[in-house]
Amino acid sequence: MASGGKQQFPPQKQERQPGKEHAMDPTPQFTNPDYKPSNKLQGKVALVTGGDSGIGRAVCHLFAQEGATVAFTYVKEQEDKDARDTMQMIKQAKTSDAKDPMALAADLGYDENCKKVVDEVAKAYGRIDILVNNGAEQYKASSVEDIDEPRLERVFRTNIFSYFFMTRHVLKHMKEGGSIICTTSVVAYKGNNKLLDYTATKGAIVSFIRGLALHLVGKGIRVNGVAPGPIWTPLIPSCFDEEETAQFGSEVPMQRAGQPFEVAPSYVFLASNAFSSYYTGQVFHPNGGVIVNA
Template structure:
């Protein structure tokens, strides 16, 4: 709990969303040297969206070290994706790179089809990709930005889930990244917070709808996590003191999210469905 950096942070703001890992100070910890696997996902096939950086990269590394082959979806221009793939391969597992914009229905179909073509099935889907921009007023949020946020966050979650389920065997696991904002919306992240609440509701409905198929659906709700999305989408005051307001006094690192994703993906969580796991540094989530 005390090994990780605390604010204030002196990192440069980035003008490219979702941002680049190597431009951050301090660098996020994705578990590259810290996380050790124990075969809990041996032989499973996982598809992770937003798998190039941040939480997605950490989960990809964790899954690979637990024995899973991993497909990662990411925006085509993101340079971080090949770095993530190299960590998957260093763990002795197969990596599949799937570039494309998840706002597109065709992309959502194509990445599922390519994963199934390559690996034969999908045991775990992690809906993790997200878009956010911090705005100070309602007037600053354009209609296009509102639509893009919903299309990326909840629209893609629906479409990917719908496309994956026919290829998911009994025992399959759907894991959706939401946010502490689903429970306590932030006024500067109005559109983003609304989508995260929608995903929480969607997952609860899926757990009931898909139970007879033997497929589980759960969410993970991170608090402030130190990822490239922070310096790329937030104002300087928030970036400088990011995470300082949590009871632990710091942001979480991506590596600290691996454990709940691995648990929910594993057969050990066979009776966990419709649940939400909060990883918030002490901020309560109802």
């Protein structure tokens, strides 16, 4: 995080993860009134992990606008209100031929929970065309010595184990033409000295994307990723202190944090065979102008 940068947001702090979107000031912008949907995902079934808030909410909303039937996961109790709000937004945005959305509470760090989620979605809709692996958590640490085994396992379970588990079960219900999109981060490319375990998982996701793309190319299933820079989501006030949150995003060339609606179109592009049929093993970089070696 930058120190002494320009204030972007009112100082604020949430005490636990996952953070609450409805408690943020200002609340993240999940929709762009200038966006014009054009049925890019009509007839598709999409499953988005961590879809109740932040980037996940924006992706769910755009997918619904583009004609997809949308299911998403969230963390029970901590994210109940955000999940209800997102469900209502999707219902209002969905097209007439899409089925009603579904919200499923689950800890996706464990294989059996991922299987239950996937089986429930497949039973309701008959198949899964698009999987967005997006759920994540992060915590600061002043030293690698402060990251103990339980914390390391917790972060890896949420951020990368769940991607493996969700993928292995979704593939039973995904046919040729399917799309898997994984959320990584700019820190996978430039590092972050205060988010060592989170950064390690995001690097693992980049390698997972590349390996899985090669593994599935023969089945006609594309695998790509999105590596956002500083985006205003509940992860921020639930991870950083008040000063860091206030200055969040000021360190990038655009000197501001991005909003979820500025990231979500990347997922629509990668989910749509009409737009991205020749893309696999690639990562998009909506990051405010940070130059990375992809």
